[in-house]
Amino acid sequence: MSDNNIDSSEVIHIHSQIVCSSFNADGSCVCIGTKSSFSIYNTNPATKRFTNSKQGGLRVIELHYNSALVACVPTGEKAGVSPRKLILFDCIQNKKLSELAFPSTIRMCHMNNENLLVILDSQLYIYDIWSLALMTLIEIEKGGYVSLSTGIKSILSAPIPSNNVGCISIFEYSRSEIKKLCDIQAHKNKIASSYISTSGHLIATCSSNGTLVKVFSTADGVLIGTYRRGFHHVFVNSISICPNDEYLSVGSSSGTVHIFAIKSNHNDNNPNHNHNNLNNERQSTNSRNSIEKSTSNHNNNNNNNHNNSSNDALKGVKSNAESSHYGLKLAHEFRIFERLNRSSSQNKTTIIAMCSEFNGSMLTEAMNAGYDGFIAKPIDVADLLSIVLMCDSKKNTIDKNSL
Numbered sequence: 001m002s003d004n005n006i007d008s009s010e011v012i013h014i015h016s017q018i019v020c021s022s023f024n025a026d027g028s029c030v031c032i033g034t035k036s037s038f039s040i041y042n043t044n045p046a047t048k049r050f051t052n053s054k055q056g057g058l059r060v061i062e063l064h065y066n067s068a069l070v071a072c073v074p075t076g077e078k079a080g081v082s083p084r085k086l087i088l089f090d091c092i093q094n095k096k097l098s099e100l101a102f103p104s105t106i107r108m109c110h111m112n113n114e115n116l117l118v119i120l121d122s123q124l125y126i127y128d129i130w131s132l133a134l135m136t137l138i139e140i141e142k143g144g145y146v147s148l149s150t151g152i153k154s155i156l157s158a159p160i161p162s163n164n165v166g167c168i169s170i171f172e173y174s175r176s177e178i179k180k181l182c183d184i185q186a187h188k189n190k191i192a193s194s195y196i197s198t199s200g201h202l203i204a205t206c207s208s209n210g211t212l213v214k215v216f217s218t219a220d221g222v223l224i225g226t227y228r229r230g231f232h233h234v235f236v237n238s239i240s241i242c243p244n245d246e247y248l249s250v251g252s253s254s255g256t257v258h259i260f261a262i263k264s265n266h267n268d269n270n271p272n273h274n275h276n277n278l279n280n281e282r283q284s285t286n287s288r289n290s291i292e293k294s295t296s297n298h299n300n301n302n303n304n305n306h307n308n309s310s311n312d313a314l315k316g317v318k319s320n321a322e323s324s325h326y327g328l329k330l331a332h333e334f335r336i337f338e339r340l341n342r343s344s345s346q347n348k349t350t351i352i353a354m355c356s357e358f359n360g361s362m363l364t365e366a367m368n369a370g371y372d373g374f375i376a377k378p379i380d381v382a383d384l385l386s387i388v389l390m391c392d393s394k395k396n397t398i399d400k401n402s403l
Contacts, residue, residue: 023267024063025112025198027148031070038072040091048090059083059183063250064111065150068092071116073106086134098132110148114175116157119146123184124158136178145194151202155181155218163192166207166347170218172200182221186214195239202245202262210234213250215241215262227260 029049031040037053038061056078062071064296068091074081086100086109102120110117115135116127124138124146140146156171156178166187171180187207194205202224210233215224222346229236229250238251241262248260311371338377 019057020059020061022062025065028066029063031061033072035075035077038070041069052089052094055087056081060108062109062111065113069111071109071111071220073109077173100127100132106142108146111148111156112148112150113152114154115148115173117146117148121196124163126156126173126178135173135175141142141190145191145214147194147203149196149198151198151200152172154202155196155200157196157203157218158195159191167201168194168205170203170221181218183223184216187212188214193236193239195241195243197245198243200239200247204239204241204248206239206250208233208235210236210252213239213248213260215248225260225262227258228253228328229258264342298351 023043024031025130027225027373028043030043031038031177031263035057037051038055038058039051040049040063041047042049048107055072055074057075059075060071060073060135063069063399066069070089070091070128070249072087072089074085074087077082082100082101083105086102086106087096088098089095090097097391101379102125104120104123104267106120108119110119111129114129116129116132118125118127119140122140122142122144124140126135126138127133128135141159141160141163147157149155150308156161156173157168159167160169160170161163163183164185165188167183169180170182170184171178173179181257186205188206188207189206189209192208192210194203196203196218202215203218204213204215206229211228211230213227213236213288215227216222217224227248227250229252232254235253236250237253238249240249241247242249246262248262249262250258278280340377
C-alpha cells in the first residue's frame, strides 16, 4: 500500500494470506488469523498486541471484549488439530486453557459476558462462558446465520428448521434460562447476514439477494425500517448498527459500504434521545454543509477528466432517499480503510469504503481483494465523501490533512 502521506503508526500491514478476522465488541481490537498464525492488534493506535504461531492456521477467531481470552478454531491443516475443535486461549499466559470437541466442522462462534455460542452447520451450542457447562443445544437451519448481542441484554437470533424460509427466531437468555421472544418473517429468501445491536433492541437482516436490508425490534418483531442497498444481487457480508442504535452500515461483495440513518420510534424510550435530538439535527446539518462545500470546492478546482475519476470514486459510497441526511453524522465508531486499485492504468482513483463494525468475513474479503493493510484512525463520517473526492488519482494517496 502506498502510505507516503499516512503515518506508519496508523497502518497495519498484513504480509500473509488472511483466513479469518474479527473485531472485539467495542472495536478497540482486531483479531487476524492467517494460514500459519494469529495476531491481535489495537485499532487506535494501530499497534500489535499479541501474536502466536504455535497454534497454526485458524478458520475462526474471536476476542472476548478487551480481555486476554480468545476463542479460535484451527484450519485443520496442521497435524493434530481439527476444525471440529474449539480452543480457548489465554494471550497473557500464552497457553491453551480448554478445548471443546464437536461432531462436525465449526462455522463460527460468538461470545458475550455470559455465554459462548458455537455454530455448526445445523446446530447451535450455548455454553456458560465461565464454567463451560452446556446450557442448551438448538437445531438450526442448515448453513443458517446466527447473531448475538454483546451488551448487558443477551439476545440471540437463529433460523429454526420449522420456520419458513427467511424467518428467524429471537431468543433472550441468561445463565439459567432461555426464552423465545418472537419469530420474524424478515425476507422471502434465505437470510444471508444479520446483526443484533449492542443494546439488544434491534436486529438488521439481509437476504441472499443482497438488495434490501431490514431493521426490526427484537422485543416484538415490529419492522422499524427497510433500506435499499442496491438493485443488483450481491453477497452482503457485513451488517452493523452503531452503539446508539442510530446508524446502520452495510458492506457487500461489490466493495461498497452503505451508511443509513435508522428512523425509529424505539428511540422514544431512550431518555437521552429527545435531549440529544436538537444536537443531532445540528450535527447532521453541519455534515451536509461540509459535504456540499467539499463537493463544490472539488468541482471548481478540477477539470472534466478529473471529475470523471471522482465520479468513479463515488461508487464506493452510496445511499438513497431512505437514508436520512445520508447518515453522514459524526460517528466515532466508524473507521476507514484505504483500497488501492491494482490496475496498471495510471488514472485510477483510490476508494475509501470500510468501517470497524463489520465482521471478520468482510475484512477477509477486503484483504483478498487487494488490501495490504488498513488505517485504524477514527474519522468523522461526515468527511468520508470529501476524502474520496480528495484522493489523488495519479498518486493513489490520501491527503493526510483530510484525516
